[in-house]
Amino acid sequence: MLSLNNVTKVFKKYDKNFVAVDDLTFSIKEGEIFGLIGTNGAGKTTTMRMIATTLKPTYGDIKVCGYDSVKDDSMVRRCLGVLYGGDTGLYDRLTARENIEYFGRLNGLTDDAIKKQMDYLVQAFGLQDYLDRRCGSFSRGMKQKTSFARAIIHNPQVMLFDEPTSGLDILASEDVLNFIKQCKKMGKTILLSSHNMQEVQELCDRALIIDKGQTLCTGTLNQIMEQTKTSSIKEAFIKLVKREI
Numbered sequence: 189m190l191s192l193n194n195v196t197k198v199f200k201k202y203d204k205n206f207v208a209v210d211d212l213t214f215s216i217k218e219g220e221i222f223g224l225i226g227t228n229g230a231g232k233t234t235t236m237r238m239i240a241t242t243l244k245p246t247y248g249d250i251k252v253c254g255y256d257s258v259k260d261d262s263m264v265r266r267c268l269g270v271l272y273g274g275d276t277g278l279y280d281r282l283t284a285r286e287n288i289e290y291f292g293r294l295n296g297l298t299d300d301a302i303k304k305q306m307d308y309l310v311q312a313f314g315l316q317d318y319l320d321r322r323c324g325s326f327s328r329g330m331k332q333k334t335s336f337a338r339a340i341i342h343n344p345q346v347m348l349f350d351e352p353t354s355g356l357d358i359l360a361s362e363d364v365l366n367f368i369k370q371c372k373k374m375g376k377t378i379l380l381s382s383h384n385m386q387e388v389q390e391l392c393d394r395a396l397i398i399d400k401g402q403t404l405c406t407g408t409l410n411q412i413m414e415q416t417k418t419s420s421i422k423e424a425f426i427k428l429v430k431r432e433i
C-alpha cells in the first residue's frame with residue numbers, strides 16, 4: 189500500500205549539499221502501523237513530506253496505493269490522510285465543522301458523503317460540544333482532534349501521523365491513540381512518527397529507527413529488541429543512536 193524504495197532527499201544549505209534522508213527503503217501493508225523513530229532532525233518529517241508529495245525525493249521512488257508520488261501526485265494525495273504535529277493549520281475564523289467540510293470539498297467529496305463521514309468522526313472524537321465553535325478559541329487538544337477529523341474526512345487508505353500526540357494531555361493523547369488503533373482495525377495503512385516510546389511500543393507492529401537520515405535498524409518490535417539485546421524499544425533506540433551496538 190505504501191512503499192519507499194531507496195529514497196534520498198538532498199537539501200542545499202549555504203551552497204553545500206545536505207543529505208536529510210539517505211537511501212530509505214520500507215513498505216507498509218494494510219492494517220499495519222509502522223513507526224518511524226528518530227531524534228530531532230533525523231529526517232522523519234522530511235520523509236512524511238515526500239510521501240505527502242509536498243517535497244520531491246532527490247533519488248528513489250515512493251508508491252502510495254500503486255501511484256507514483258511524483259508522476260501521479262494528485263492521485264496519491266487522494267489516497268492519503270496527513271496529520272502533522274505542532275501547528276495544525278486550521279482556519280481560526282471557521283468553525284470545526286466548516287474546517288472539516290472545506291477539506292472534504294477540496295478532496296472532491298459530495299455533500300452527502302461529507303455528512304456521513306462527519307457524523308462518524310464527530311462520534312469518534314467526541315467533537316459534539318465544540319463542532320460549531322470557531323477554532324480560534326480552541327485548546328491544543330480540541331485543535332488536534334479537529335485536525336485529525338479534517339485529515340481523514342475523505343476516508344483515505346493510507347494515513348501519515350507525524351507526532352500526533354505532541355503537546356496533548358494524557359486523556360487527549362489516549363483518544364488519539366485509540367483512534368489510530370481503530371484505523372488499524374479498519375485495515376488502514378499507517379505511518380506514525382513519535383518521540384514517545386511507550387506509544388510506539390503500544391501501537392506499532394514494525395518500526396524503523398532513523399538517525400541523521402540513515403536507517404539504523406528495522407523490523408518488528410520484537411526483532412529490533414532481539415537484535416539490540418534489549419527488552420524495550422526505548423532501550424533499543426538509545427543503544428542504537430548512541431552507537432553502542
Ligand SMILES: Nc1ncnc2c1ncn2[C@@H]1O[C@H](COP(=O)(O)OP(=O)(O)OP(=O)(O)O)[C@@H](O)[C@H]1O
Pocket residue numbers: 199200201206208226227228229230231232233234235
Ligand atoms: N526545507 C529544508 N531545507 C533545508 N534543510 C531542511 C529542510 N527541511 C528539513 N531540513 C533539514 O533536514 C533535517 C531533517 O529534518 P526533519 O524535519 O525531517 O527532522 P525530524 O526527524 O522530523 O525532526 P523532529 O523530531 O525535530 O521533528 C534537519 O537537519 C533539517 O534542518
Ligand SMILES: [Mg+2]
Pocket residue numbers: 232233234350
Ligand atoms: Mg519532525
